[in-house]
Amino acid sequence: xxLNFSDMILTIINFLLxxxxxYKFLYKPVLQVLDARKQEIQQNHxxxxxxxxxxxxxxxxxxxxxxxxxxxxxxxxTRAKKLGEESRYDMLQEAKQEALQITRKAREEIIxxxxxxxxxxxxxxxxxxxxxAGRVIEKTIRLDDHEQMIRQFVxxxxxxx
Numbered sequence: 001x002x003l004n005f006s007d008m009i010l011t012i013i014n015f016l017l018x019x020x021x022x023y024k025f026l027y028k029p030v031l032q033v034l035d036a037r038k039q040e041i042q043q044n045h046x047x048x049x050x051x052x053x054x055x056x057x058x059x060x061x062x063x064x065x066x067x068x069x070x071x072x073x074x075x076x077x078t079r080a081k082k083l084g085e086e087s088r089y090d091m092l093q094e095a096k097q098e099a100l101q102i103t104r105k106a107r108e109e110i111i112x113x114x115x116x117x118x119x120x121x122x123x124x125x126x127x128x129x130x131x132x133a134g135r136v137i138e139k140t141i142r143l144d145d146h147e148q149m150i151r152q153f154v155x156x157x158x159x160x161x
Contacts, residue, residue, distance in 0.1 A: 126150045 130150060 122154045126153045129153050 130146060130153075133149070
């Protein structure tokens with residue numbers, strides 16, 4: 001086999017022509033498609049990073065809101081407990097005051113009833129004494145004398161009670 005110089009040059013020219021045609025019609029469009037794909041991937045990556053940072057921000061906001069809600073709920077519970085204790089204390093004080101009033105009223109009623117009973121007893125004793133004295137003496141007493149004797153007897157009985 002001999003090496004033919006003219007075939008070799010034609011082969012080189014043919015190769016260079018083929019490279020130029022391929023570069024013009026195939027290489028540039030393929031590079032454009034690859035560049036477009038690269039840009040699309042970069043944009044998707046940037047969007048994913050943005051979405052990720054927004055998701056982290058929303059998560060932090062949600063966590064903060066949940067913490068605020070927990071704190072607020074705890075404050076509400078604390079206020080409700082305090083209000084319940086105050087209400088319980090007020091009710092207890094009111095009940096004590098009412099019990100004192102009832103006791104005081106009962107004592108006053110007892111004293112009044114005691115005085116009423118003493119008065120009724122004095123009157124009854126006076127009437128019995130006058131009746132007994134009238135039978136012993138067996139005479140009629142004038143009305144003025146009778147009233148004076150009753151008053152004197154009631155006073156003497158009252159002093160003894």
